Amino acid sequence: MPNEPGTIELGQHELREIAGYAAECARRTLSVFERSRPADARPREAVEAADAFARGGRRTRDLRDRAWAAHRAAREAEPGAAADAARAAGHAAAAAYLHPKASAHQVKHVLGAAAHAARVEELASGDDAEAASGTLTWARDHAPAAVTAVLGRLPAAPPGGGRVGEIIRDLDAALRS
Structure with missing residues (x-):
């Protein structure tokens, strides 16, 4: 069946692969959040x-609800690496709700957990942008086929979003090449 104008094909198996990938990305940073807030299990x-x-x-x-709870945990954490670790977790759970819209905004739902995980590495190293390169290489090398396939159906990541937006655009470009 053809897509409606402004939509993309998006299968349940792709949503599952993207959510699994996002969970792997976020899991890499959970210890940063848990050291800061050991009693908070939301992320x-x-x-x-x-x-x-x-x-x-x-x-x-x-x-x-768990996605929203992780984002609340991020707002309640001290600004910095712990907050971004909670945001990565929130994006992981929210990845299951990626919409089949042909919108650049949807790229954030695919790559948000990976970008926040990379930002955690930067912040944990004193805001050194080079520190994120290992996480970004891992994210690029471990992206399942569904991630690149869905990104190929979406417009490129949009401008804005501060440093995390930059990371999303960099990772998006790397995965499309």
Whole structure:
């Protein structure tokens, strides 16, 4: 069936692969958040919910609630690496809700967890942009086929978004090349 104008094809298997990838990216930074706020399990629960969806679980309200909870944890954390680690977790759970819209904004849903994970590395190293290169290389090398396939159907990442927006654009360009 042809797509409606302004939409892309987006299969359930692709959503699961993207959510699993996002969960892997976010998991790499959970310890940063947990050292800062050891009693706050919301980011870990968001990553676990994304994993459960990626393994075949249903896309439920609980999954969405865990994404929002991780973002609340980010707002409650001290600004810096811990907050970005929680944002990575929130983006991981939210990746299951990627929309089949042909919108550059959707790129953030595909790559948001990876970009925030890279930002955690920068911030943890004293805001050294070079520190993110290892995380970005890992994110590029571990991106499943669904990530590059879906990015290929979307416009390039949009401008703006501060440093995380820059990271998203860099990773988007690298995955498209």
